[in-house]
Amino acid sequence: MALDLRFDGDPVLRVIAAPVTIFDAGLAGLVKDMFDVMYAAPGRGLAAPQVGVSQRVFVIDTTWKDAEPSPQAFVNPQIVAQADEIAVGTEACLSIPGRAFAVTRPTWVDLAWQGLDGQPHQRRFDGVAAICICHEFDHLNGVLITDIGVEQ
Numbered sequence: 070m071a072l073d074l075r076f077d078g079d080p081v082l083r084v085i086a087a088p089v090t091i092f093d094a095g096l097a098g099l100v101k102d103m104f105d106v107m108y109a110a111p112g113r114g115l116a117a118p119q120v121g122v123s124q125r126v127f128v129i130d131t132t133w134k135d136a137e138p139s140p141q142a143f144v145n146p147q148i149v150a151q152a153d154e155i156a157v158g159t160e161a162c163l164s165i166p167g168r169a170f171a172v173t174r175p176t177w178v179d180l181a182w183q184g185l186d187g188q189p190h191q192r193r194f195d196g197v198a199a200i201c202i203c204h205e206f207d208h209l210n211g212v213l214i215t216d217i218g219v220e221q
């Protein structure tokens with residue numbers, strides 16, 4: 070299955086994505102293809118709506134550009150807690166090429182999610198991972214950095 074990146078203006082990027090209910094080879098294949106698109110782009114994160122699939126799935130790899138790869142996939146993610154402390158960082162988006170935005174995010178988030186096998190997980194993420202997770206999580210709710218950031 071070849072997946073194509075969708076760009077700002079595509080309606081799929083504005084839809085609230087549906088929860089995943091079936092944890093099968095199709096889901097695993099979707100995630101594999103999403104990693105392929107993300108690494109080829111090249112990017113550090115990709116949400117399913119960015120390849121036209123309106124489901125609550127995203128992938129990140131915050132280290133591969135500078136060190137060893139650390140691919141992580143998140144199904145039905147929920148931010149269950151977040152830092153009161155916020156920080157402003159520069160973000161780009163594969164769906165909004167060539168533009169950068171200053172975006173304010175919490176410095177950490179506690180994320181609950183399911184793995185590809187449906188098993189529940191929960192962990193705290195900080196630093197670049199927290200930023201990346203907030204960015205991709207927003208995609209699942211139809212939110213883009215053009216909505217919440219200041220163009221630089």
Ligand SMILES: [Zn+2]
Pocket residue numbers: 161162163164204208
């Ligand atoms: Zn994005």
